[in-house]
Every structure is written in structure tokens, then in C-alpha cells.
Amino acid sequence: MNILEVEQLSKKFVLHLRGGLNLPILRHIELRVAAGECIALVGASGSGKSSLLRTIYGNYRAESGSIRLRNGQDMVDILQSSPREIITLRRHVMAYASQFLRVIPRVSTLELVAQPLTDQGIDTQTAMKRAAEILLELNLPKHLHALPPATFSGGEQQRVNLARAFVGQHPLILLDEPTASLDGHNATAVKNRILHAKKTGRAVLAVFHDPDLVAQVADRQYSIPSLSEHAS
Amino acid sequence: MPVNTQPALAARNLYFQFGKQPVIRQVSLELYPGEVLAIVGESGSGKSTLLNLLYGTLPPTQGEIQATTPDLGLRPMSELSRQTLRHLQRTAWGFVCQNPRDALRMEISAGGNIVERRMIMGLRHYGQLREEALYWLQKVEIDPARLDDLPETFSGGMLQRLQIARTLISQPALLYLDEPTSGLDVSVQAALLDLLRKLVVTENMAVLLVTHDLAVARLLAQRIAVMRQGEIIEEGLADQVLDDPQHPYTQLLVSSVLPA
Numbered sequence: 001m002n003i004l005e006v007e008q009l010s011k012k013f014v015l016h017l018r019g020g021l022n023l024p025i026l027r028h029i030e031l032r033v034a035a036g037e038c039i040a041l042v043g044a045s046g047s048g049k050s051s052l053l054r055t056i057y058g059n060y061r062a063e064s065g066s067i068r069l070r071n072g073q074d075m076v077d078i079l080q081s082s083p084r085e086i087i088t089l090r091r092h093v094m095a096y097a098s099q100f101l102r103v104i105p106r107v108s109t110l111e112l113v114a115q116p117l118t119d120q121g122i123d124t125q126t127a128m129k130r131a132a133e134i135l136l137e138l139n140l141p142k143h144l145h146a147l148p149p150a151t152f153s154g155g156e157q158q159r160v161n162l163a164r165a166f167v168g169q170h171p172l173i174l175l176d177e178p179t180a181s182l183d184g185h186n187a188t189a190v191k192n193r194i195l196h197a198k199k200t201g202r203a204v205l206a207v208f209h210d211p212d213l214v215a216q217v218a219d220r221q222y223s224i225p226s227l228s229e230h231a232s
Numbered sequence: 233m234p235v236n237t238q239p240a241l242a243a244r245n246l247y248f249q250f251g252k253q254p255v256i257r258q259v260s261l262e263l264y265p266g267e268v269l270a271i272v273g274e275s276g277s278g279k280s281t282l283l284n285l286l287y288g289t290l291p292p293t294q295g296e297i298q299a300t301t302p303d304l305g306l307r308p309m310s311e312l313s314r315q316t317l318r319h320l321q322r323t324a325w326g327f328v329c330q331n332p333r334d335a336l337r338m339e340i341s342a343g344g345n346i347v348e349r350r351m352i353m354g355l356r357h358y359g360q361l362r363e364e365a366l367y368w369l370q371k372v373e374i375d376p377a378r379l380d381d382l383p384e385t386f387s388g389g390m391l392q393r394l395q396i397a398r399t400l401i402s403q404p405a406l407l408y409l410d411e412p413t414s415g416l417d418v419s420v421q422a423a424l425l426d427l428l429r430k431l432v433v434t435e436n437m438a439v440l441l442v443t444h445d446l447a448v449a450r451l452l453a454q455r456i457a458v459m460r461q462g463e464i465i466e467e468g469l470a471d472q473v474l475d476d477p478q479h480p481y482t483q484l485l486v487s488s489v490l491p492a
Contacts, residue, residue: 015483
């Protein structure tokens, strides 16, 4: 059962401040991800891996193609969805962890991680409990939970970000270099979360910088077709 | 998925002219319960005028506005009597303006200011009014010992927090914020943003936020509308408008922000 179907997706940036310069980012992307599967996005730096994740998440627009996402029995096209529909899909269907955490001033780590659950309508107490569990699994000890993550190290912030992406049990998880600032011990914790997500029938689409991790968690690799260099 | 609830506020094809000068042109928008819509744009783009149209303090030259009422649901604003409109503005809706002195009663105590809306709603019990006033003072991080002081003795930032407490106490279904945190210390701003963020979720408030601060818009709003010369030139998901702006003006706006 496919969770995600990307067809003929093309995306470019039009830079109006640079005289309307056209910057093609993605061209004719064809990609399918099934439940229980992990696909690794590969390609040279600048090939559009992160942009593809962002476009699927609705963070970027695209001018052509479709991105169909399973929502229960239906497949909905992200590119045709209204902002409110995308918010609902983000709440229940897809989660995304970028490389960097966007902290909210004065909000504790625990609250930050519980938020995707309370957004789903889960009561605060249960949400806090599950948030604490996933933080511990990702090696973030209890004494850090009450602190806002603004002062955390890069690796700690990245794991807070990943905890937010994993906690909501979304059918599709998008990860951008999830282990980029992690040591071996913490990368293993992330690997276990990905394997667990697969085992529970969820789909993972990720950019990895570590080939060993790809070998351990990915079922397939998808190589982003290269663009011609010239800007039109 | 509960996407199809009724909006708390809907405007269609609004125009507003000041003499012969068009200030608002062809603005349509919808705002839903539990949602924050940020209106961003340079000063003079018509943001505050739009807010006043949508709050009912200015009548549009053309176009229709519907707003939520506690008893009758969504109602055309033009059909509300002056009295009803006034009552809604003092109970079910709230407006936080840029200059708190325009909203506060400077001659009565901080506590008196905070509970005014509750008294309009019929609450008379002195002990309970005092308790609620103390609760809201603490929520906006003002020392409870200042309850009986006159606003005149408060700093600008404290006055703004007082205005916010005074407005939020009635838990308005529809909240209008006009640059609510622009005059505040960053620490107080963070506290208020956090408070607002939580209230939107727990009280299912619909919030219209006018701001020129894109970071505030990103933090609080699900959607952003960009205004220029009285028109909404781009509208969409907050992070999408900020990370992949389409309109030349939005690109200029986003690229002009200094990174902190």
C-alpha cells in the first residue's frame, strides 16, 4: 500500500530580486513510498534532496506534477490542498524533521515534544508521558525535559526535533539528515526509531549523510535526477 | 478531518476609500476558530485599516463582513445594531491596539481595568472579580501587589500587558491584535507569545494578527497574508509564504530581515 506517490514533480525558484532569474530545483521526480518502507534520497549536494522533502511537506510550492499522500482511504494531492488542509495533514498524516530545531522561546522541551500529540487532540497528561518516553529513548535525560532547548547542543536540539517527528505516529515521516550532528551512540537510537517506525507500518523518506545507516535502514535508494546546469 | 467548521470571520471583496484615496482594495479572507492569520506588510499598506474594518469600527465602502456572535453564529456585520456591535466588541470579541493608552482607563486601578469586561458580562461578586484580576495579572507577569495601582504608574510594557489581560479575561472567540508586542522587551514578548499560542489552542480562539515582525508571524500564525498598497498580494501557509515566497514584494520583505 502506497503512502506517498510523487509524479512528474517539477519545482523552480523564480528570483524576482535577481531580475526574474529562473532556478530549476527539481525536474520530473517520480517516487513511491509504501507503508513499512524506508527510502533513502541520494544525490550530490545541491541536487534538491532537502527541497523535495520540503515540497512534499507543503513548505515549498511546485509548478507542476502531483504529490499524493494517503489519508485513510483517499489519496490527496498536497499541491492542490488549501493551507488548512495541509495543516490537518501535517497534524495527522505526515511529520517532518529538518536539520535544525526552530525553538519557541521559553517553551520547555517536554512541551515542545508533546505538542504534536496535543494538536492531535490527545490529552495533555498522556501527551507529556509519551513525550518523556520518546525523549528518553533518544538519550535526552529527564533533567533536560523541563528546559527550553535554546541552550542545548546541536546534537541535543536535533534529537528534540526528531522526537517531535516520531512522537505523533504519523504514517509518513520525512527526515532531513537525522544523524548529521549525532555521535555513534545517539545515531543508533535514531536508527532504532526508524526501524520501529517501519515495523509499525509507517513510511520513512529520508536524506542520510551516513552510508552505513542507509545500508541498515533503507529498503531502496532514490537518486534525484540531475538537472542541466544552465538557468533558463 | 474537522476542516469544514464555520469560519469565525469572513470578508468578501472589501473596499475602503478615504476621500478619493483607495486604502483597501478587493480584500477577501476567512478566519477559523483555533487559527491565527497574520497580516504582514510595510507601514501604510492598510493593515490597521483592514483590522478596523473587520472589527466593525470602520464601515467598508464596499463588500461584506460576517463575524461570529455567541447567540446567532456568523452574522453580517452590517445587520448588527450599534448596541449589539458595541456589546460584542466588549465581550465576545477583543481588540488589542498598539498603544495601550488608547484602550485602558487611566483613571481606574489596574485591577478595575482587568475586570471591566467581566462586569459587563454580569459578574458582580467582588471576591471573584478580585481573584480573576489577580489570576490575569500573574498570567501577564505583573506583580500581583500592583493590583490597586493606577496604570499611570506602569511602564509602557506593563501597560501593554495590562491591556492584553483586560482583553483576554472575557476569552473572546475572535481576537484582533494590532502590533501587540512591538513595544515590549523581548523577554516579555516571549511570555506573551507563549500565552497567546496556548490560549488559541485551549480556547479555540480565532486570531487576526497585524504585525511587521515576520518571526512573530511564523511563531504564532498558521497562515500569513501579505498586504501591499491596500491589497492582499500573497496568502498561504505561514512557513510556505516565508520560505518560498512567490510575489516579488514578499521576496523583498522576507530577504530584508536581519538574521538574529
